[in-house]
Amino acid sequence: MRGRPxxxxxxxxxxxxxxxxxxxxxxxxxxxxLQKATGAGAGSFYNTFKGGxxxxxxxxxxxxxxxxxxxxxxxxxxxxxxxLIKDFFRSIAEADTNEHLKGCIIANTVVExxxxxxxxxANAVQILKEVEQMFTATIKTxxxxxxxxxxxxxxxxxxxxxxxxxxxxxxxxxxxxxxxxKDQIEMQLAVIS
Amino acid sequence: MRGRPxxxxxxxxxxxxxxxxxxxxxxxxxxxxLQKATGAGAGSFYNTFKGGxxxxxxxxxxxxxxxxxxxxxxxxxxxxxxxLIKDFFRSIAEADTNEHLKGCIIANTVVExxxxxxxxxANAVQILKEVEQMFTATIKTxxxxxxxxxxxxxxxxxxxxxxxxxxxxxxxxxxxxxxxxKDQIEMQLAVIS
DNA sequence: CTATTTATGTATCAATCATTACAAAAATAA
DNA sequence: TTATTTTTGTAATGATTGATACATAAATAG
Numbered sequence: 242m243r244g245r246p247x248x249x250x251x252x253x254x255x256x257x258x259x260x261x262x263x264x265x266x267x268x269x270x271x272x273x274x275l276q277k278a279t280g281a282g283a284g285s286f287y288n289t290f291k292g293g294x295x296x297x298x299x300x301x302x303x304x305x306x307x308x309x310x311x312x313x314x315x316x317x318x319x320x321x322x323x324x325l326i327k328d329f330f331r332s333i334a335e336a337d338t339n340e341h342l343k344g345c346i347i348a349n350t351v352v353e354x355x356x357x358x359x360x361x362x363a364n365a366v367q368i369l370k371e372v373e374q375m376f377t378a379t380i381k382t383x384x385x386x387x388x389x390x391x392x393x394x395x396x397x398x399x400x401x402x403x404x405x406x407x408x409x410x411x412x413x414x415x416x417x418x419x420x421x422x423k424d425q426i427e428m429q430l431a432v433i434s
Numbered sequence: 435m436r437g438r439p440x441x442x443x444x445x446x447x448x449x450x451x452x453x454x455x456x457x458x459x460x461x462x463x464x465x466x467x468l469q470k471a472t473g474a475g476a477g478s479f480y481n482t483f484k485g486g487x488x489x490x491x492x493x494x495x496x497x498x499x500x501x502x503x504x505x506x507x508x509x510x511x512x513x514x515x516x517x518l519i520k521d522f523f524r525s526i527a528e529a530d531t532n533e534h535l536k537g538c539i540i541a542n543t544v545v546e547x548x549x550x551x552x553x554x555x556a557n558a559v560q561i562l563k564e565v566e567q568m569f570t571a572t573i574k575t576x577x578x579x580x581x582x583x584x585x586x587x588x589x590x591x592x593x594x595x596x597x598x599x600x601x602x603x604x605x606x607x608x609x610x611x612x613x614x615x616k617d618q619i620e621m622q623l624a625v626i627s
Numbered sequence: 628c629t630a631t632t633t634a635t636g637t638a639t640c641a642a643t644c645a646t647t648a649c650a651a652a653a654a655t656a657a
Numbered sequence: 658t659t660a661t662t663t664t665t666g667t668a669a670t671g672a673t674t675g676a677t678a679c680a681t682a683a684a685t686a687g
């Protein structure tokens with residue numbers, strides 16, 4: 242292959258940019274912020290990502306979708322998928338303060354991008370719906386197996402969990418406190434049993 | 435009183451500005467947006483609000499706190515305060531699409547302003563905590579009166595309601611749909627009974 | 628009337644915004 | 658070697674940002 246060698250790998254730029262977007266959101270993150278965080282100058286940046294800021298944001302979001310897909314694969318292999326989901330919620334309490342304050346980049350994006358960017362908004366909403374769908378499907382199966390006593394429909398319980406996910410996205414900023422969050426999570430998970 | 439008469443009333447500027455902030459958030463709202471929405475030019479704007487954009491945003495938030503205080507007064511006078519709170523949640527489902535997409539300006543601010551403006555962030559968090567406290571106090575009283583069967587502590591149930599409030603702030607953007615939201619709200623309120 | 632006061636509208640400010648232009652650097656192919 | 662290709666760093670772009678300067682308008686006080 243010809244040409245000057247790349248020193249700023251695409252995946253690395255996205256990773257570094259993701260952290261900034263995650264903390265500051267889309268609008269408040271400037272190109273200057275991204276250049277500082279990634280080390281790449283405007284030349285490299287726009288040479289790599291013709292779509293500029295928005296393309297990098299999309300890729301950062303896409304990276305999160307992959308993490309979700311990985312979890313969904315774990316879930317498919319698991320013989321106690323409900324416990325896996327519950328442990329996923331329980332693990333929130335164990336996060337450090339920065340993670341609490343950052344919250345979920347997808348849920349943040351839904352809140353931020355309404356009336357700002359229809360495209361980014363719809364994409365984030367879609368991802369949350371897929372997570373919800375994963376919850377719903379798991380609950381449906383477990384109900385059939387008799388592993389859940391609740392007679393509430395899996396659709397409503399699935400929405401209950403995604404609502405909880407979005408709710409705790411704010412609660413953990415109000416109380417970035419392990420003990421408080423732990424108790425709260427256990428109480429809410431008890432509804433699915 | 436001497437001087438040219440005011441044609442852009444403070445309260446009216448704040449009201450118009452609030453709608454823009456509510457839809458677009460703080461960062462994405464420009465002075466140009468505010469001038470278009472309020473009709474006031476830069477002269478009037480900065481003559482009235484020396485603190486500029488941030489001062490107007492603070493006042494817009496403060497206006498919401500007053501709305502909350504009014505509700506709290508209603509609650510104090512009510513002889514079925516728990517029903518009043520539940521009806522408040524139920525009324526969310528009746529809102530129009532624009533209201534769904536706007537969500538709660540306080541919850542939105544908590545999500546947006548983390549790592550952006552410590553001052554605005556802390557202020558919004560404080561308001562949510564006051565709402566939570568109102569939930570908690572009401573639940574405590576109603577539990578003592580025997581109007582709530584649940585033995586879960588009022589602190590946890592109060593946090594459950596504020597978490598629900600923040601969660602539905604996102605859910606209503608995913609599903610700005612009366613029927614879906616209504617079912618979801620009823621299911622979640624059933625926990626407090 | 629004149630002086631004073633306050634609000635308004637417009638022009639302008641420096642700073643920052645996202646993006647582009649372009650020459651130099653650094654590799655490979657021939 | 659030389660030509661070609663790609664990345665990089667820097668300078669510059671025009672647009673927009675939040676905010677200020679200032680002359681004028683429009684009222685009241687004396």
